[in-house]
Amino acid sequence: MTGEEWEIIALSLKVSGVAVLATMPLAFGLAWLLARGRFPGKVLIDALVHLPLVLPPVVTGWLLLIAFGANGPAGRWLADWFGVTLMFRWTGAALAAAVMALPLMVRAMRLSIEAVDRRLEGAARTLGASPLRVFLSITLPLATPGLLAGAVLGFARSIGEFGATITFVSNIPGETRTIPLAIYGALQIPGNETVVTRLAIIAVLLSLGALLASEILARRAGYGKGGHVL
Amino acid sequence: MTGEEWEIIALSLKVSGVAVLATMPLAFGLAWLLARGRFPGKVLIDALVHLPLVLPPVVTGWLLLIAFGANGPAGRWLADWFGVTLMFRWTGAALAAAVMALPLMVRAMRLSIEAVDRRLEGAARTLGASPLRVFLSITLPLATPGLLAGAVLGFARSIGEFGATITFVSNIPGETRTIPLAIYGALQIPGNETVVTRLAIIAVLLSLGALLASEILARRAGYGKGGHVL
Amino acid sequence: LLALAPARVAARGPLVLAAASLQEAMTDAADVWAARRHEKPVLSFAGSSALARQIEAGAPADLFVSADEEWMDYVAGKGLIRPGSRAPFLSNRLVLIAPAGSRANLTIGRGFPLARALGTGRLAMADPDAVPAGKYGAAALTSLGVWDGVKGKVARAENVRAALALVERGEAPFGIVYATDAAASRKVRIVGTFPPRSHPPITYPIALLKTSTNRDAEAFRRFLLSREGKAIFARRGFAVR
Amino acid sequence: MSFEIAVERRLGDAHIALSLTSAAGLTALFGPSGAGKSSVLNMVAGLLRPDRGRIAVAGETLFDSAARIDLPPDRRRAGYVFQDGRLFPHRCVRDNLLYGWRLAAPDHRWMTLDEAVAFLGIGHLLERWPRTLSGGEAQRVAIGRALLSGPRFLLMDEPLASLDAPRREEIMRVIERVRDELALPILYVSHDRAEVERLASTIVTLEPARVG
Amino acid sequence: MSFEIAVERRLGDAHIALSLTSAAGLTALFGPSGAGKSSVLNMVAGLLRPDRGRIAVAGETLFDSAARIDLPPDRRRAGYVFQDGRLFPHRCVRDNLLYGWRLAAPDHRWMTLDEAVAFLGIGHLLERWPRTLSGGEAQRVAIGRALLSGPRFLLMDEPLASLDAPRREEIMRVIERVRDELALPILYVSHDRAEVERLASTIVTLEPARVG
Numbered sequence A, B: 001m002t003g004e005e006w007e008i009i010a011l012s013l014k015v016s017g018v019a020v021l022a023t024m025p026l027a028f029g030l031a032w033l034l035a036r037g038r039f040p041g042k043v044l045i046d047a048l049v050h051l052p053l054v055l056p057p058v059v060t061g062w063l064l065l066i067a068f069g070a071n072g073p074a075g076r077w078l079a080d081w082f083g084v085t086l087m088f089r090w091t092g093a094a095l096a097a098a099v100m101a102l103p104l105m106v107r108a109m110r111l112s113i114e115a116v117d118r119r120l121e122g123a124a125r126t127l128g129a130s131p132l133r134v135f136l137s138i139t140l141p142l143a144t145p146g147l148l149a150g151a152v153l154g155f156a157r158s159i160g161e162f163g164a165t166i167t168f169v170s171n172i173p174g175e176t177r178t179i180p181l182a183i184y185g186a187l188q189i190p191g192n193e194t195v196v197t198r199l200a201i202i203a204v205l206l207s208l209g210a211l212l213a214s215e216i217l218a219r220r221a222g223y224g225k226g227g228h229v230l
Numbered sequence C: 001l002l003a004l005a006p007a008r009v010a011a012r013g014p015l016v017l018a019a020a021s022l023q024e025a026m027t028d029a030a031d032v033w034a035a036r037r038h039e040k041p042v043l044s045f046a047g048s049s050a051l052a053r054q055i056e057a058g059a060p061a062d063l064f065v066s067a068d069e070e071w072m073d074y075v076a077g078k079g080l081i082r083p084g085s086r087a088p089f090l091s092n093r094l095v096l097i098a099p100a101g102s103r104a105n106l107t108i109g110r111g112f113p114l115a116r117a118l119g120t121g122r123l124a125m126a127d128p129d130a131v132p133a134g135k136y137g138a139a140a141l142t143s144l145g146v147w148d149g150v151k152g153k154v155a156r157a158e159n160v161r162a163a164l165a166l167v168e169r170g171e172a173p174f175g176i177v178y179a180t181d182a183a184a185s186r187k188v189r190i191v192g193t194f195p196p197r198s199h200p201p202i203t204y205p206i207a208l209l210k211t212s213t214n215r216d217a218e219a220f221r222r223f224l225l226s227r228e229g230k231a232i233f234a235r236r237g238f239a240v241r
Numbered sequence D, E: 001m002s003f004e005i006a007v008e009r010r011l012g013d014a015h016i017a018l019s020l021t022s023a024a025g026l027t028a029l030f031g032p033s034g035a036g037k038s039s040v041l042n043m044v045a046g047l048l049r050p051d052r053g054r055i056a057v058a059g060e061t062l063f064d065s066a067a068r069i070d071l072p073p074d075r076r077r078a079g080y081v082f083q084d085g086r087l088f089p090h091r092c093v094r095d096n097l098l099y100g101w102r103l104a105a106p107d108h109r110w111m112t113l114d115e116a117v118a119f120l121g122i123g124h125l126l127e128r129w130p131r132t133l134s135g136g137e138a139q140r141v142a143i144g145r146a147l148l149s150g151p152r153f154l155l156m157d158e159p160l161a162s163l164d165a166p167r168r169e170e171i172m173r174v175i176e177r178v179r180d181e182l183a184l185p186i187l188y189v190s191h192d193r194a195e196v197e198r199l200a201s202t203i204v205t206l207e208p209a210r211v212g
């Protein structure tokens, strides 16, 4: 493997890792809201979360460009207030990956939150736990399967993210050129299938790693299942 | 809206609907295997299911082309034995959508299967139910939340599917030109943003419909939650 | 950090946004340029439409090489290029291809029997409504009077490479691609070249962007447009003007 | 002989070992909390596999590690009332009650829904979801579900624990009739001495044994 | 006055209405299955909101629909032993026991882990997951968890239902001491007459009332 390829792998890991970790709290919050909330605009939030799944990635990238580009309202605000620019930067790639991964993460987490036995939360309240503490000590850990599934899905989706990324932050070596963009580049050159295959295998191995890690973590937290089967 | 646009919408619905419905049994079987099975190659199956998520869609489309093209091994087999051709046909678009939706469907279903209380399955066995009947009458209905979530995710993903479809079956009006392909085409022409916006809104509305339908079904089957909160 | 940022921009080569089909040739050119003790240009390859929209959104880039005039016009229309810096850069030829093993024999000319040769098969080409190569292809077939016969048999690919792949795999008996693409693939055979007058001239325009801050940008543009620069592209099959 | 049980099974640190042969009628399994009573019932029902041993009920061998016999739970025809109810949450009370009844061969059934509903006093609950039932109501539905499945023998794990005295009396009377008129073998776990002394023809005490 | 309760609540077809004022000591709530005993306990704990009424314990008003008082459950300091255990499945027995203890103000605690473990006989279970416990073991852990949370009063829903006689005796003695030495008000649900007569200073019977 060439040094350039190592750089691409490292960048993909950084972009996907940051995207998933930074999105976890937001995703869990949204999942919680959708699982538990009863308010008028709920279906709209639900639809909004699903948006990046429904739209072709290129459109999502284009919307990100309009909003977070140097001339976009959100982009200008980020630049003025935090000195953060996203365009052509790896941070922008991470944002694109995060947006694309969000619906998958939210759904998985929501499923697990809905499966939490709410009577246990009531029991915790009688033992003196505030709603926030119940959330942190009961709901959150009981939703571990969904958290892990969400993280794995989000990571895999981020590793494979292409359309929104290239549309939003272009294809800049060392900054936004993740594995899928490199694969796209290699595909542009006829007869370059070995590079494509190698990069694809690397992407698969990275996700396999995430998959294994999540299985191990799930087994650690596996109080609920396995064991004796009555 | 033009007649051409109606055609595109009808095609998108057909492709996504068929993709999701046809994939449900396979997805549930895989989810069951991954949730319950204990066999050596499990992580490999898990990885294989996640593959379309990890790979850039263009690569998935390319692999489909190699396997299911008229000259591909699977494509030839389908043609010889069932007289089915996928190349340049809406069936091929449905296959691409199904493959892309599969990982999302499997994960959601798996989460719900893992949340099923296995002691209830034991109780059903003592009441005379065979393993298959336990599966159909206990496991499957108790996994309803995951089934619905999987269907919605899969449908939304199918409605938004672009890269694998265009690579595999190209963009043929009335046959494989679904909403995302039409959007992509429109995006390539400068100043065509209104068409893009209109088609994108239609895609979103279709998914919103699926979302609402699933919420209503979930409420119908909502024996497990809501109600009194102890 | 803020103090370092401008320094970093200066230490870096110009950022070039180029159409994806230029990938190999442009990389060659950048390597030659870098070998001359210049900072190596940073190259970003994507579809011309994506690049144009990034420029419109305020992307801090230096040079833009579009695959057609239309997207360069778009960017120019928004006042985003340096006046006087736009120049026609490269050209290409359009060819009809068939899988390497095909024995199809066709001579491109007015009313040539492409539809009959296709039979039930499909003609793979980039989307004639959207992608430059497809537009040129449709124009050529129209002027040769065969478009009406084949337009219902077209498999519209996302880009030229995807069309090429369909022919390489034998999924489509014929395809229309750029000569550069056909030359690079050993799995296809060129059946014929479309007469240059059968379609609007294929040009890849180049321009310096308004936002450019890199002091090497103009020099690199000149290098690309120089005889030496164009020779690099000619070696990859592009026609140069 | 109604129950012939000789099993051993290790569960974590606990080592459960029981050997009993009981005459016809109701066999009460007595013993301190954690001794392994529920585990024994699970082994007889086929839900927990003994490490070794033999289980026969009314002359039919259900499990024999030496002879490699291990009848699956759905072919043992046990009517099992679990310590923790285990109603199906996605089926209304009526469908819970009829779950086993519908699966049973018609000539195996020996009770109708109406009979069960009447003596358990659950007629007003038939359309309800299990999660809305009170503790005692759920317990009664669980008893009904087990009896309606047309079992050949009964396994009852503290079936009367959360019931009031009149209900208890009524259900005990039904258990006595099942024991005497239908002559079904019954393996019965309870901590209530009076209950056990009234119902049981054999009383077996399970001693807890911990490993190490 | 230990408990002053006057509540009404409709649950499906059931209409639960209770009015009681009890002296110090243990108040037993008696009544047929489905009468609403658990629902009353849930209302006192703050888990179920009465349609109207007032709840006060040891002089402190926890709920008053007229005065719009509704203390959240975590500020009522109830030690609630649920009818169905409700152990936290993701925490080992020790962490279940200490869950409320850690949240309690130090001067509210009146029992240590060691004391609870000793009289409940659960020392060997501390590292276990709840799903591996037997019915009676889980019940004892649930009692310990409630007592360790430093409650101001106790709500016990058939706490001894699935325990053997010696355990029962031991725990009853602890309840008596809590009642007498700590003078905690206790609201106690049981179907066992003997148990109730021994422990209770007030016995209240809840009549079932169905709507329509």
Ligand SMILES: Nc1ncnc2c1ncn2[C@@H]1O[C@H](COP(=O)(O)OP(=O)(O)OP(=O)(O)O)[C@@H](O)[C@H]1O
Binding pocket: A227, A228, D011, D012, D013, D014, D031, D032, D033, D034, D035, D036, D037, D038, D039, D040, D083, E131, E132, E133, E134, E135, E136, E137, E162
């Ligand atoms: N998976 C497990 N891991 C470790 N120990 C277990 C496991 N399952 C059960 N046990 C132990 O096995 C013993 C027997 O359990 P069982 O449920 O059969 O008891 P029991 O006699 O029914 O008690 P009770 O009257 O309290 O219901 C208990 O000590 C229990 O803690």
Ligand SMILES: Nc1ncnc2c1ncn2[C@@H]1O[C@H](COP(=O)(O)OP(=O)(O)OP(=O)(O)O)[C@@H](O)[C@H]1O
Binding pocket: B227, B228, D131, D132, D133, D134, D135, D136, D137, D162, E011, E012, E013, E014, E031, E032, E033, E034, E035, E036, E037, E038, E039, E040, E083
């Ligand atoms: N969500 C609900 N919908 C309809 N009815 C309900 C609901 N929840 C509880 N009930 C009914 O309210 C009544 C009171 O229930 P509760 O659990 O308080 O009874 P209980 O006195 O504790 O009975 P047990 O001794 O059997 O535990 C019962 O008849 C029950 O069926």
Ligand SMILES: [Mg+2]
Binding pocket: D037, D038, D039, D083, D157, E134, E135, E136
């Ligand atoms: Mg037990």
Ligand SMILES: [Mg+2]
Binding pocket: D134, D135, D136, E037, E038, E039, E083, E157
């Ligand atoms: Mg109750």
